[in-house]
Amino acid sequence: MSRPRHPKPAIERAVQYAEQLGWSVEMSSGHAWGHVPCPFSSRDGCIIGVWSTPGNPENHARHIRKKIDSCPHRSETEDEQEECDES
């Protein structure tokens, strides 16, 4: 892993979950520890912000996972892939 670990374990696990699904991680500054951009081609700038010290790390980690799981571009890309496979 070439990036620094997030100091809060729950958030680090959420970031690793994103990486396992092909999302990348960009480091940031200030209160933002980093950004996690959606990997899909039609992403329209879709990106998730990761705080360094959120009010509640467990909630923040839960939100990050929820955003990843509900990313609208994943299904769009899957639909496009299915269309390509069919043609």
Add this chain to the structure above:
Amino acid sequence: MKKKINQPCEPEHDFALIVGGVDKLTPPIEDALFDAGCDDATLSIQYGLLYMEFSRCATSLEDAIISAINDVRKADIGAEVLRVDECNLVTASEIARRIGRSRELVRQYRTGQRGPGGFPPPECHLTDHAPLWAWCAVSYWLVQNDLLRPEVGWNAEVVEAINNFLEGERQRQRHPGLVDEIKRGLQPN
């Protein structure tokens, strides 16, 4: 209103705000929102809009949402809270999902085969195969008939009232005289 994490936490409320005027996450924007009190929100950008997912400690959902909107306004980043991400118009399937019951049961409520009858009629798309119901009206009926917890019905009213207010503010900005014009044209109810 909102309490910090190191203090005893009142009930926690999950909701999301859709915010216009911000289409990128940058350190100045994020720092301003964090310092204004939005450290309990996860920020993301979707469809060119800022999406803020909150888990906020407050005595009520109403307090939680209003304090969150005020925090975004306090951040002074040129952002405009457009709405709470909760849609009042729902399909029958969505009603079933929201109450955790089957679509068949909802159909039976509608037709009066189950429940006390008097299920609210749909609100719009009446000529489509998928008419839409107002969740506030449906949840009110469910609460009145002891089929839904009262706080769920109340929270639906709160969210809808806040969204109507926000939309009203925006509409007055776009067309300042329109509401007065309509008011003058309509006979008193």
